Amino acid sequence: MAKLPVSAEKIIKQYGPKKNYTPLGGFEGSNEPDRLVKTHCCFCGMQCGIQLKVKDNQIAGFEPWMEFPFNEGRLCPKGVQRYLQNNHPDRILSPLQRVEGKGFEPIDWESAMGRTVNEIKRIQSTYGNDAFAMLSGVSLTNEKSYMVGKFARLALKTKNLDYNGRLCMVSAGAGNKKAFGLDRISNSWADLKHAKVIIIAGTNISECFPTLTHYIWEARDNGAKLIVVDPRVTPIARTADLHLPVKPGRDSALFGAILKQLVDNDWLDHDFIDYHTSGFEEAIDAVKEYDLDWAEATTGIDKEKIRLAAEWWGKADTSFLLHARGIEHHTKGVDNVVSCINIVLATGRIGKPYCGYGTITGQGNGQGGREHGHKCDQLPGNRDITNPEHRKYIAEVWGVEEKEIPGKGLSAYEIIEAIHRGEIKGLISICFNPLVSLPNNNFVREALEKLEYYMCIDFFLNETARHADVIMAGSLHEEEDGTVTTAEGRVVKINQAITPPGQARKDSDILIELAQRLGAGDKFNYSKAEDIFNELRVASKGGTADYYGITYKKIEENMGIFWPCPSEDHPGTPRLWEDKKFKTPDGKAHFNAVPYREPSEVTDKEFPVTLTTGRVVSQYLSGTQTRRIGKLVDQYPEPLLEIHPSLAQQFGIKERELVRVSTRRGEAVFPAQIVETIRPDTVFIPYHWGGSQSANQLTIGTLDPVSKIPEFKVCACKLEPLKKWAAPSTDSLAFQSHETLKP
């Protein structure tokens, strides 16, 4: 019965999103804070260091943290404004329950807990344990990620636990495991500064990881050539030495063609290939047909540019290849990733100073959160839930029988599909807003409406939570201690600055109490975050993501420690593979054969235009946090349809005209923004908004067969100009996720 209890408008009125601004002159006490708390930004995988000003148990502002080595005070607009989440009128201050026809009303913790536990027991006794699922997120700390994994398996006793990293870096994770047997970027960012050729593929660093820009620019000052692969001229691509405007969904063709160029011109590191890799012959056999003409026809990139990219890469002394969601959000996300790795391995530029490769993790704890067991197929330390030895080890750490740990469950989107089929009846979510962030979200909404019981833990009432039966008031990033692992593999400390306001509780306290009420309290004897971390250290020991040697003290003394760190006297590992001992079964790095295949949906007569989606700099993921911060909303108030003037002309579309974009899954209306900075066959819509202006109404839910990541980045659409002009952006209420478009 998880339909909206009242209209979305009524819910919005009470719980937002509302735009929060700092009052003129600053928050009370921002001039003379009680203390400055050194912690990190809550947003992307860069995890920039920042100091929060605390006054009377509220966040009053921020002060740059100049000493933190990664960012030295630098921040993006989201980081600067992050402090506005505390002191926010939308904050959920007590548990809420859905009341049909009335909306949400505050209840006490006893009722919220009691009802949730009763519903779990009812559903599980009626339909089986796995009929109750849990969805988690990787903005959570390592401690919470670990605890969610343990909670779902031991307290909820379900196999169906997955996380929103499934929409983020699973393709990279799977590709890295295939190639290296371990899932982490190979080098710290420090090495990036001295690489001579840098390829960034499918990553709009300037908007998604702004603080990494400095490293790219410093590398260029040191003489690096920058190659950007992106269908759009993003700000980082604008001045690049070479911009390859790839047609969405054709990345593996590009990298296959580059590999063929490397082979044809013998720009190869034969020693490295011979001694430290396997699968080279199969890999080059798969690309032997991919000559430059084929590549130009397939990728839509001028063949001379492809050749030049291959030459620069092939002849470079040092190099770095970075990619992100742009190549990973595909039904062949893993193929794209391993096709990148192939060109890194072919030139042997890994495991050496200034030579590196990696994915840029999108979410705050995208790295740590994907290692410690809240993935459907994983146990802590990046262990495999289907591997009997791994299960046995974790069972020992947890003090349970091996058989008590459920097996591999469904992935995030598969959980939604199972709910839609009626196989899963109950759901707990934390730190996940699938109604905005999953593709084909009309289908997601239908699924949510079929749930018998849905409980959501969050600090704001996100769009998905509007469908909840009970909402538990959780904690902000600055309200709980913990650690996160940054995109460069550095484990850093999050310091609690304030206590949760009102009756809100720490997320971990909520999970602990639920576990106690579900009869698993003895497995959750933690008095503080460090207790959880110390258990995580042991649980990860011997796994590929080994945190055993990392302690809170060591992190704070060293401004972070790079895993793997197997013992307390180990300094951590900023650069991997210097010993060339890869973590694959044969100890070698693996080439993978990547025969090119098309995206799951290609353009045709009916849907003639390619649609791709992505982010803008002022918003973060599903916008639960950033669509509530006034200045961030105002910077880019509504999703726009980016379209090339030639395509616009073809459809008769004018600047700021409303355009209906339709796919086989849904339709939505967006104002046109006509720009020369996008491929003429492709349109782009950012995805951070919910309701009627949600781009994910249009995207396709087909999954990569290995990583189960959805194909957000490419599908086919059609465009209809409506001969009506959009109201000024400044009047837009898109940030509130209304069900219907305001005229």
Add this chain to the structure above:
Amino acid sequence: MPSSTKYDQQMGFFIDMQRCIGCHACEMACAECETNGQESMIHIHYVERAVSTQTTVQVCMHCEDPACANVCPADAISKDEFGVVHTAETSRCIGCSNCVLACPFGVPQKQEKAELMMKCNMCYDRTSAGKKPMCATVCPSQALFYGTREEIEKKRPDSVPVDTFFFGEQEVKTKVKIMMPKGSNYLKVQ
């Protein structure tokens, strides 16, 4: 201006708009500067979005002979001993907008309701305490750089700091410098 200051005259402000990624971090951070009371003084915008993602970012250039101060009918704008051109003295400014329209860099802003001009004063609350200005501190691309001349010359070997601008035949010299290709001595605007 107060005499007890830790303003470091070795430090300079250097801009390179071609490094700007248009993220607006500077704009958000500028508002945090205590002299601005949550009003942002820096300007950042697309140059021509229809054709390019190029953005520009503009702080006060702190001219040697500031046009804004010269055209101020109320003597509200002053330059201090460090060459910092201060925002309008609130008691004097009459909100006429002469400075807004005469500044060749398009820097001062008129707060319409307050009938007051405000502009960047190089985060005087921070620079006078030996800190970097907010915008240059947070700028993730370091299109805005605050440091010594030696530092920037070492970091950016292909560029040279330039402090001379021509608008037509009018020469304007500034305290804030712009990073230009090696060998340049000035930037001519039209």
Add this chain to the structure above:
Amino acid sequence: MLKLFQTLNRVAFIKATIAALAVVILVFIGSRNLQNFDAALIAYLFGTIFAVFGIAYRYSVWLQRPPTRLYWRRSMQFLFSKDFITYASRSVYLLFRNILFQRFIAYRSRTRWWGHFLLATGCLLSFAITVPLTFGWIHFTLEPGSYEIYNANFFGFKVGSFELGGLISILAFKALFLTSFPVIIGAVIMMKRRVKDGGVIATQSLEGDWLPLVLLIAISVTGLGIGYDYTFLDGRTHQFMAVTHAITVILFLIWMPFGKFFHIFQRLAQLGANLYKIEGKKRGMAVCPHTKEEFATQTHINDLKRVTKEVGFDFTLADGSSHLDLSPEGKRSALAKAHFEARQASGKFFG
């Protein structure tokens, strides 16, 4: 400040002398040849005359600056035009709103407005009382044959009478004590801001910002001291109280032309700036060639082209247009484009 006098400005000197003489003459007329002049106020009188001279001198020098002169002339031109009634009534409205009530300050901070409003109101009322008294323009006499009825005389003419001990008499004789309270409260509010606001702390100065406040409080407190003395101490410390009060007031008067208090007179120009904008809008807006949007009045742009030249800046471009034709955003974009082109010409966009 003293540099004002290092190079004597003849025009200003003449104007200031005329203003000072005019005051002296008015004192003679108003006090009926010093008949009604209170000799005890002689020090105040000299202080005031000096202030008038100084203010007139500085005002005159100020008006000679090209931008100020232009505003002054334009204001007069627009005010005394066919739209006199519109602009005069607008000026009166603005006089109340901006000069007497200083509403524009409220948009920066409400507390700051309260502080300034109390301070300014206290000061202006005090001036309104003391200046005519000092000049001998107003004096009080007992109604002949009465011990209760007082007459108030202005320029020697009776303008009213009131009974001793009545409300009016209290207001008339104690007014200065009453006005000292808003001054003190206002000054304390302003001082509080000066110790709390980090931005203000960084940019304030002792003589520009703190001393004026301290002086105003000193004037108010010593003035209250006189009242305290004759109410509770039977005038035993009158001499001391009177002298300290006189010193603070005279310091204030002498300082007025130089320091922060001169802004009281400059503020009037804000009225002119408002008229200038209204009339300018009527005459037509300037459109930026870059943004294609209106951004200022064309009159303003045209005037500025002249004024900038007068103060030594010529922004005329090679094609005969002016850099000043661009809006601020247009200028910033022009600079960015020029920079981009310079980079492009060097062969690399990045460097």
